[in-house]
Amino acid sequence: xxxxxxxxxxxxxxxxxxxxxxxxxxxxxxxxxxxxxxxxxxxxxxxxxxxxxxxxxxxxxxxxxxxxxxxxxxxxxxxxxxxxxxxxxxxxxxxxxxxxxxxxxxxxxxxxxxxxxxx
Amino acid sequence: xxxxxxxxxxxxxxxxxxxxxxxxxxxxxxxxxxxxxxxxxxxxxxxxxxxxxxxxxxxxxxxxxxxxxxxxxxxxxxxxxxxxxxxxxxxxxxxxxxxxxxxxxxxxxxxxxxxxxxxxxxxxxxxxxxxxxxxxxxxxxxxxxxxxxxxxxxxxxxxxxxxxxxxxxxxxxxxxxxxxxxxxxxxxxxxxxxxxxxxxxxxxxxxxxxxxxxxxxxxxxxxxxxxxxxxxxxxxxxxxxxxxxx
Numbered sequence: 290x291x292x293x294x295x296x297x298x299x300x301x302x303x304x305x306x307x308x309x310x311x312x313x314x315x316x317x318x319x320x321x322x323x324x325x326x327x328x329x330x331x332x333x334x335x336x337x338x339x340x341x342x343x344x345x346x347x348x349x350x351x352x353x354x355x356x357x358x359x360x361x362x363x364x365x366x367x368x369x370x371x372x373x374x375x376x377x378x379x380x381x382x383x384x385x386x387x388x389x390x391x392x393x394x395x396x397x398x399x400x401x402x403x404x405x406x407x408x
Numbered sequence: 409x410x411x412x413x414x415x416x417x418x419x420x421x422x423x424x425x426x427x428x429x430x431x432x433x434x435x436x437x438x439x440x441x442x443x444x445x446x447x448x449x450x451x452x453x454x455x456x457x458x459x460x461x462x463x464x465x466x467x468x469x470x471x472x473x474x475x476x477x478x479x480x481x482x483x484x485x486x487x488x489x490x491x492x493x494x495x496x497x498x499x500x501x502x503x504x505x506x507x508x509x510x511x512x513x514x515x516x517x518x519x520x521x522x523x524x525x526x527x528x529x530x531x532x533x534x535x536x537x538x539x540x541x542x543x544x545x546x547x548x549x550x551x552x553x554x555x556x557x558x559x560x561x562x563x564x565x566x567x568x569x570x571x572x573x574x575x576x577x578x579x580x581x582x583x584x585x586x587x588x589x590x591x592x593x594x595x596x597x598x599x600x601x602x603x604x605x606x607x608x609x610x611x612x613x614x615x616x617x618x619x620x621x622x623x624x625x626x627x628x629x630x631x632x633x634x635x636x637x638x639x640x641x642x643x644x645x646x647x648x649x650x651x652x653x654x
Binding site: 321 | 473474587588629632633636637640643644
């Protein structure tokens with residue numbers, strides 16, 4: 290069985306995660322696009338923390354007989370991996386976009402400079 | 409037909425991504441509605457000939473260096489309108505679904521000084537001919553209800569990208585416009601900023617070329633993203649823009 294205290298802490302922590310993410314979006318420090326995975330993480334952890342029977346059942350399916358809250362950690366880890374992987378793809382695209390921008394500016398600068406010197 | 413001089417200088421903002429087959433006609437139709445309207449095609453890093461086709465039909469073309477999404481593209485046009493001192497801006501899609509012949513209807517409330525933002529809606533008149541598939545109809549209606557509730561004014565079509573703005577509207581959207589799937593949230597932002605919104609009945613054409621960018625996974629993302637954006641926007645404060653009215 291999951292100790293009650295673990296469930297309470299799980300609920301508080303995941304609710305806090307959701308609130309912090311929402312506040313970051315409201316303050317325009319986080320775009321909805323990049324907040325969705327965090328909100329999904331918070332929602333899943335909240336459900337698994339609050340719905341103790343579900344956590345115990347899933348733990349027994351997975352063969353985790355000793356300590357069901359271990360499933361909470363596993364799920365949290367999985368979601369953090371997903372978020373990180375997602376961010377790596379975002380970062381890669383940003384890198385490409387940034388190179389493209391730098392190249393466009395270099396070409397533009399050369400054209401502007403040539404235009405100025407021809408006058 | 410020509411737009412009234414009361415509207416000042418007018419710019420038409422047309423976002424386009426891979427619309428080489430449609431963009432020429434779109435530009436041509438706007439120019440034949442009123443040759444005095446400057447057409448600005450914002451090419452969202454198309455992989456086809458969209459930019460050169462638009463240019464050859466007499467449009468001013470802004471080419472984005474990489475794809476920034478429809479909202480970012482449209483906002484580029486509004487920033488251009490603001491920087492170049494236009495008094496009125498209209499927005500039409502690059503795929504030809506918005507009929508430039510209906511621009512007169514869209515501009516009329518601006519001309520009378522009754523509105524800052526006019527949206528071409530498919531659902532003002534219950535007898536309108538646009539009958540989308542059930543799922544889409546429900547989606548459109550749910551968003552309209554939500555925006556009406558949060559914004560305090562009844563809105564019938566929040567997913568329409570066919571709109572006209574006065575200078576106050578241009579200023580707002582140049583500084584504040586969502587980057588992906590922007591229309592629903594932008595309507596709420598306009599209402600919360602105190603813009604006077606007016607809706608006119610328009611018909612939209614089925615798209616003739618290309619395919620709609622909405623697939624199943626994207627629709628899911630669309631719904632979740634827009635819901636989240638509406639929820640968060642309803643918690644935000646927006647500076648009221650009434651004082652800026654002419």
